[in-house]
Amino acid sequence: MNKKIKITLCAVLCASMLAGCADNSASGGSAVSSDSSSDTQTTSSVSESTGSSSDTSSETSSIDESKLTEEQIYDNMVERSLMDLGNLERMSKFIGKLESKQEVTIAFIGGSITEGLTAGPEKCWAKLTYDRLCEKYPDTKINYVNAGLSGTPSVLGNIRLQRDVLDHKPDMVFVEFAVNDGNDQIYKDSYDAMVRKILSQENQPAVALYFTVIKSGHTCEEYMSQVGKAYGLPMVSLNNVLSHEFETGRMKWEDYSDDESHPNEWGHKMTADLIMNMFDKATEKIKTMGDVTISPLPDTWVYSDRFADMTFIDRTHSSDKLKISSTGTFDTEKETLTSFPDGWSYKGKPSECEPMEFEFTGKNLMLVYKCANSKVYGSLEFTVDGEKYTTIATSASDGWNNPVATLAYSGAEGAHKVSIKPVTQNGEDKMTYVEILGFGVA
Known part of the structure; x- marks a missing residue:
């Protein structure tokens, strides 16, 4: 010391x-x-x-x-x-x-x-x-x-x-x-x-x-x-x-x-x-141990392997696990957060937004988004394999423009087609704002 x-x-x-x-x-x-x-x-x-x-x-x-x-x-x-x-x-x-x-x-x-x-x-x-x-x-x-x-x-x-x-x-x-x-x-x-x-x-x-x-x-x-x-x-x-x-x-x-x-x-x-x-x-x-050989990891996990080898994807980090076919009318130039600068954002009416579409291969899809305490910030509606799967709010009472990760899909291993579009907090077709910071796939 x-x-x-x-x-x-x-x-x-x-x-x-x-x-x-x-x-x-x-x-x-x-x-x-x-x-x-x-x-x-x-x-x-x-x-x-x-x-x-x-x-x-x-x-x-x-x-x-x-x-x-x-x-x-x-x-x-x-x-x-x-x-x-x-x-x-x-x-x-x-x-x-x-x-x-x-x-x-x-x-x-x-x-x-x-x-x-x-x-x-x-x-x-x-x-x-x-x-x-x-x-x-x-x-x-x-x-x-x-x-x-x-x-x-x-x-x-x-x-x-x-x-x-x-x-x-x-x-x-x-x-x-x-x-x-x-x-x-x-x-x-x-x-x-x-x-x-x-x-x-x-x-x-x-x-x-x-x-x-x-x-x-x-x-x-x-x-x-x-x-x-x-x-x-x-x-x-x-x-x-x-x-x-x-x-x-x-x-x-x-x-x-x-x-x-x-x-x-x-x-x-x-x-x-x-x-x-x-x-x-x-x-x-x-000093008392002599030569040491590093043991292999145990075969069994302590809790679960469902998030093993998680891969992050944004505008600059790509992977074969997630292939974007269209970013729709989401902004692909604007910097999002300093810690996650290369995401996608949308500002406008939901009816005027063309959805982001991609295919990912795996069991789990994580959404990383900017969370704010604001009525202007809307939600993101996920359609997976042709069916509405979940809606994730990007506004929360404890939000402070911080990055948040949440599980957007968990299901069978395989290729899944995903479509994402913004919706307002109350469902009205009025000005709203959302920021996608990236995705995680496992």
């Missing part, structure tokens, strides 16, 4: 503890709950025999934390974050490259916490982790890819994975979607597909999972960690850190975040410490 950063963070923690004690005296303290709180360990340690975390709650309960220094308490927070080191086969290859001064690329994919909302691109945990690795390996060229995108879950992450991450041929990928996802099956299947696709790359990249939590206690750590266990991946839990500190009254949510979800600058620095602790523990363990 960088000594200067550690001292700074310990000072912040000390201040937080003092403030927390005062708050507790007045109000009885505060705590954050979690959907997976019953499964969250109060501490973790690294097993010497397997490299996996083990339950040491009985050992922790015997420690009188009142006698620890702020620095020791902070060290315990960092240690508690490590859920599992996994089998370290891929990490051994990545760390070996770093130590032998081979050029590597490290990538991060997730939502706004990874993108760096509130802290900024230079002070977010992903960039800080990259900076720390550059300091640790000053003679190694390390390339940095931040594919965090605000407000997006693993459903959209799986669709954009190739474009935003895999095209850079990363040697190491961090995945962070625990607070952007829900508990529905579509999230579980998408998360499984995304992680497995990264692991299936020819260059055998290392993958680590980072599980965040928001003020309400929401986190998908419980089911996402099953993916990590099945594929032998390192896993780091923020909830393991915060829940214990909140319960003791040493910290409150506002010490970590200035809103309901995002870490403040201190929170991002702490997160980088959690990640570097994983790297340090992995490095020490790898």
Whole structure:
């Protein structure tokens, strides 16, 4: 751990503890709950025999934390974050490259916490982790890819994975979607597909999972960690850190975040410490492992293969899986969103719009669209194989001109003909606006 950063963070923690004690005296303290709180360990340690975390709650309960220094308490927070080191086969290859001064690329994919909302691109945990690795390996060229995108879950992450991450041929990928996802099956299947696709790359990249939590206690750590266990991946839990500190009254949510979800600058620095602790523990363990062979992926999926090898298509990304025969009167020149600039849009009366038509081959078709909170934004009506299949609204009360991915068709494997046209929210033939950002096919 960088000594200067550690001292700074310990000072912040000390201040937080003092403030927390005062708050507790007045109000009885505060705590954050979690959907997976019953499964969250109060501490973790690294097993010497397997490299996996083990339950040491009985050992922790015997420690009188009142006698620890702020620095020791902070060290315990960092240690508690490590859920599992996994089998370290891929990490051994990545760390070996770093130590032998081979050029590597490290990538991060997730939502706004990874993108760096509130802290900024230079002070977010992903960039800080990259900076720390550059300091640790000053003679190694390390390339940095931040594919965090605000407000997006693993459903959209799986669709954009190739474009935003895999095209850079990363040697190491961090995945962070625990607070952007829900508990529905579509999230579980998408998360499984995304992680497995990264692991299936020819260059055998290392993958680590980072599980965040928001003020309400929401986190998908419980089911996402099953993916990590099945594929032998390192896993780091923020909830393991915060829940214990909140319960003791040493910290409150506002010490970590200035809103309901995002870490403040201190929170991002702490997160980088959690990640570097994983790297340090992995490095020490790898020294005892000798030659390592990367095991093949298990034949069975953790959840489902229905979104396996998802392919993204827009104006500049083409695939034999989807062939457009006509874009109708949809605009093919206008830039849509910065994150998805090459889509198609339409502004006008539905009766005056000629539909977009294409054929896709697969079982599932995802629509990526711009979602706005506006009466002007209409819906998109899908006709599949000659029959009206679904209508998808592109306006929602929580829309903020953000990209959204939704399942537009799920059915039998094969070739399917699709026609898309805009309709207004109330069905009247009046001015409306829609933006298609792209499609995903699996």
